[in-house]
Amino acid sequence: MQIxxxxxxxxxxxxxxxxxxxxxxxxxxxxxxxxxxxSLAVLYWSLGAEFLAAAQVIVYAGAIMVLFIxxxxxxxAGEEDRTHGSKIAYIAGIPGAAAIVCLLSYVFLSNRQQLGxxxxxxxxxxxxxNISEISHTLFTSLLLPFEVTSILILVAILGAVxxxxxxx
Amino acid sequence: xxPIAYYLVLAAILFAIGIAAFLIKxxxxxxxxxxxxxxxxxxxxxxxxxxxxxxxxxQIFVFFVMVVAAAEAAVGLAIIIALFRVRQTLDVDHxxxxxx
Amino acid sequence: MTHLTNFEIFLLFTIVKIAVxxxxxxxxxxxxxxxxxxxxxxxxxxxxxxxVGPFGLLQPLVDGLKLFLKEDMMPLAVERPLFILAPIxxxxxxxxxxxxxxxxxxxxxxxxxxxxxxxxxxxxxxILGVTSIGVYGIALSGWSSNNKYSLFGSLRATAQMISxxxxxxxxxxxxxxxxxxxxxxxxxxxxxxxxxxxWNIFGGFxxxxxxxxxxxxxxxxxxxxxxxxxxxxxxxxxxxxxxSSMKFAMFFMAEYANMITVACVATLLFFGGxxxxxxxxxxxxxxxxxLSGLFSIAWFVAKVxxxxxxxxxxxxxxxxxxxxxxxxxxxxxxxxxxMVNILATALALSYHR
Numbered sequence: 001m002q003i004x005x006x007x008x009x010x011x012x013x014x015x016x017x018x019x020x021x022x023x024x025x026x027x028x029x030x031x032x033x034x035x036x037x038x039s040l041a042v043l044y045w046s047l048g049a050e051f052l053a054a055a056q057v058i059v060y061a062g063a064i065m066v067l068f069i070x071x072x073x074x075x076x077a078g079e080e081d082r083t084h085g086s087k088i089a090y091i092a093g094i095p096g097a098a099a100i101v102c103l104l105s106y107v108f109l110s111n112r113q114q115l116g117x118x119x120x121x122x123x124x125x126x127x128x129x130n131i132s133e134i135s136h137t138l139f140t141s142l143l144l145p146f147e148v149t150s151i152l153i154l155v156a157i158l159g160a161v162x163x164x165x166x167x168x
Numbered sequence: 169x170x171p172i173a174y175y176l177v178l179a180a181i182l183f184a185i186g187i188a189a190f191l192i193k194x195x196x197x198x199x200x201x202x203x204x205x206x207x208x209x210x211x212x213x214x215x216x217x218x219x220x221x222x223x224x225x226x227q228i229f230v231f232f233v234m235v236v237a238a239a240e241a242a243v244g245l246a247i248i249i250a251l252f253r254v255r256q257t258l259d260v261d262h263x264x265x266x267x268x
Numbered sequence: 269m270t271h272l273t274n275f276e277i278f279l280l281f282t283i284v285k286i287a288v289x290x291x292x293x294x295x296x297x298x299x300x301x302x303x304x305x306x307x308x309x310x311x312x313x314x315x316x317x318x319x320v321g322p323f324g325l326l327q328p329l330v331d332g333l334k335l336f337l338k339e340d341m342m343p344l345a346v347e348r349p350l351f352i353l354a355p356i357x358x359x360x361x362x363x364x365x366x367x368x369x370x371x372x373x374x375x376x377x378x379x380x381x382x383x384x385x386x387x388x389x390x391x392x393x394x395i396l397g398v399t400s401i402g403v404y405g406i407a408l409s410g411w412s413s414n415n416k417y418s419l420f421g422s423l424r425a426t427a428q429m430i431s432x433x434x435x436x437x438x439x440x441x442x443x444x445x446x447x448x449x450x451x452x453x454x455x456x457x458x459x460x461x462x463x464x465x466x467w468n469i470f471g472g473f474x475x476x477x478x479x480x481x482x483x484x485x486x487x488x489x490x491x492x493x494x495x496x497x498x499x500x501x502x503x504x505x506x507x508x509x510x511x512s513s514m515k516f517a518m519f520f521m522a523e524y525a526n527m528i529t530v531a532c533v534a535t536l537l538f539f540g541g542x543x544x545x546x547x548x549x550x551x552x553x554x555x556x557x558x559l560s561g562l563f564s565i566a567w568f569v570a571k572v573x574x575x576x577x578x579x580x581x582x583x584x585x586x587x588x589x590x591x592x593x594x595x596x597x598x599x600x601x602x603x604x605x606x607m608v609n610i611l612a613t614a615l616a617l618s619y620h621r
Contacts, residue, residue, distance in 0.1 A: 002169065002170050003169070003170050006170045006174065006175075010174075010178045013178065013182060014178070014181055014182065014185070017181075017182050017185040017186070017189075017205060018185060020185070020189055020198075020201065020202070020205065021185055021188060021189045021192065021193075026195050026197045026198050026201075026258075027350070027408075027411065029193075029198050029201055030197075030201060031350075031404075031408075033201050033204065033205060034404070036182070036205065036208065037208060038401075040208055040211070040212055043175070043178075043212065043215075044212075044215050047175070047215050047216060047218075047219045048219060049215050049218070049219075049227050049230075050388075050389065050390050051227070051390065051393075052215060052227050052230055052231065053390075054390050054393035054394065054396075054397055055231065055234060055393075056211075056234070057397035057398075057400070057401065058393065058396055058397045058400055059234050059238060060204075060208070060234065060237070061397075061400070061401060062397060062399075062400025062401060062403065062433075063238065063400065063430060063433075064204065064237060064238055064241045066400075066403050066404070066407065066426065066430055067241055067242070067245055067430075068197060068200070068201060068241070068245070069404070069407055069408075069411075069426075070407070070423070070426055070427070071197065071245045071248060071249065072197055073407065073410075073411045073419065073422075073423060074249070074423065075248075075249070075252050075258065077195065077197060077258050089191040089192045090192060092191065093187065093188050093191030093192055094188055094192075096187070096191075097184040097185070097187045097188040097191075098184070100180070100183070100184045100187065101180050101181055101184040104176070104177070104180035104183075105177045105180055105181075108173040108176040108177050108180070109173055109177065111173065112171045112172075112173035115171065115172040115173050115176070115220060116171070116172055116220055117169045117170060117171050117172065118169070118170050118171075118172055118175070118216075118219055118220075119169065129389055129449075130224075130227075131389075131390070131450060133224050134224055134227055134228060134231070137224055137225065137228055138228055138231070142228060145232065149232060149235050149236070152235070152236070152239055153235065153238070153239055155239075156238075156239035156240075156242050156243050157242065159242075159243045159246065160242040160243050160245075160246040161246075163243065163246035163247055163249075163250050164246040164249050164250065166253075
């Protein structure tokens with residue numbers, strides 16, 4: 001069951017990421033990134049992180065990517081051209097990325113025994129919910145970082161409002 | 169029963185595609201999107217490790233990454249809009265005022 | 269049934285439940301359209317549809333047939349794949365969120381809950397998430413139509429929906445604080461102790477949250493008085509200007525399916541879901557599995573129906589907002605009030621503990 005979920009949604013995520021790479025139009029890239037995020041949400045859920053799965057859909061797919069698509073629509077961005085700068089990137093980028101994948105995969109796969117296996121629905125028993133555990137940690141031992149993040153969000157809102165104004 | 173290593177390999181693949189897209193793409197918005205893809209790949213490793221160690225702190229870290237990504241998207245897209253107003257283009261090759 | 273394994277029974281029941289709920293929802297969508305036309309007609313001192321069948325009851329059937337048989341126009345300049353994808357996303361998201369709604373009291377048959385397709389412990393978040401994905405349908409339809417009125421309509425609708433989603437989400441926090449759970453079954457159970465007195469809107473003192481929810485929900489579903497994305501006097505027909513035939517019908521159905529979902533959520537969160545307003549007063553009449561199940565469904569349907577009537581009444585009464593008024597109302601009024609409501613609820617709860 002879990003291996004089937006992993007294969008289906010893992011392949012979907014990789015296909016979406018590759019589509020982001022090969023599409024020329026930014027709106028198609030944005031939509032393929034939405035596909036990646038939705039399949040990652042399913043994978044989070046299969047790892048027992050159901051709150052993060054919901055947050056991934058609501059925050060990433062439902063807010064951040066809508067903002068991206070909104071900006072693409074607002075600026076009416078067209079298809080991108082191929083320039084010589086991107087040719088250099090092709091020569092340097094693709095082998096580099098492939099090397100990173102090979103190295104990381106080798107390290108992970110050679111240590112697969114130590115890393116262990118997963119079970120569907122997480123390690124918690126059904127009496128304790130994932131959400132209450134997260135919120136307990138978040139509001140007791142990690143309260144200060146949480147409040148600092150909210151200030152960060154406030155600063156970001158003000159910065160965005162100032163930057164996007166007509167007369168800069 | 170899926171080995172955790174598989175999740176990590178998937179995250180590595182997504183991260184590498186993000187790097188490649190970051191280098192190859194010429195549109196500012198798409199470059200920004202590939203940064204989000206890399207963040208997502210890292211989030212997957214955090215969740216996988218949180219499952220492995222039976223601890224919730226990895227998931228909380230992902231929560232913080234999401235918040236920071238939201239802030240980053242708001243500010244970054246505002247910068248892109250301001251940039252478009254001045255230069256009328258989104259192509260990074262044409263945004264070269266500091267170069268010449 | 270004895271020769272089937274537990275998993276097979278579960279699978280069979282789930283498929284049957286999905287089919288039944290889908291058929292009932294689509295029928296309800298069709299008849300909500302008729303209800304709206306009839307009630308609007310009465311509000312405006314005319315008859316409404318009355319020719320097809322007794323009291324015009326067959327009108328939705330004929331409307332559907334007309335839309336189905338119409339020519340499916342595909343304008344030349346549209347972005348083809350996205351143009352086709354957009355109505356599918358809109359309708360799909362509108363229908364998926366009904367899967368976590370519990371329609372009646374807990375009725376277990378062979379270990380399967382009859383009146384709910386999926387009982388998730390994050391049911392409320394699933395509904396919010398699916399609603400936020402539904403924005404893509406509208407955003408893409410306007411952009412792929414390659415028409416300035418469509419684009420403006422969808423830009424307006426998208427900005428409006430992501431702004432009001434904040435107020436909508438925050439207005440539900442008070443209810444979640446009281447129930448201590450995100451599962452819709454638990455939220456309903458937390459307010460079914462003494463009938464109407466223990467409903468969140470009365471006993472829970474969540475009426476402020478309820479009014480915020482109601483207004484944000486009208487804006488979320490792009491209904492009047494917040495239907496700026498399809499303001500005929502300014503934007504032709506908004507984001508679905510270029511759509512015809514079945515694709516138009518899908519947007520139309522998505523709007524009404526969203527209305528039904530919003531009414532279901534309001535019923536579940538503020539009005540005790542499928543529980544009776546008289547508490548356990550008349551439990552002796554409705555004893556027995558079938559009868560109590562039927563009674564709970566009847567209460568649920570009655571409450572949802574009241575909300576749909578309220579929707580139509582508001583549409584027939586209130587004029588449209590101006591766009592800056594709409595944004596100002598969402599950000600400067602609803603959002604602060606929702607936050608104050610959360611603080612007040614949290615303080616009251618901690619005082620009572």
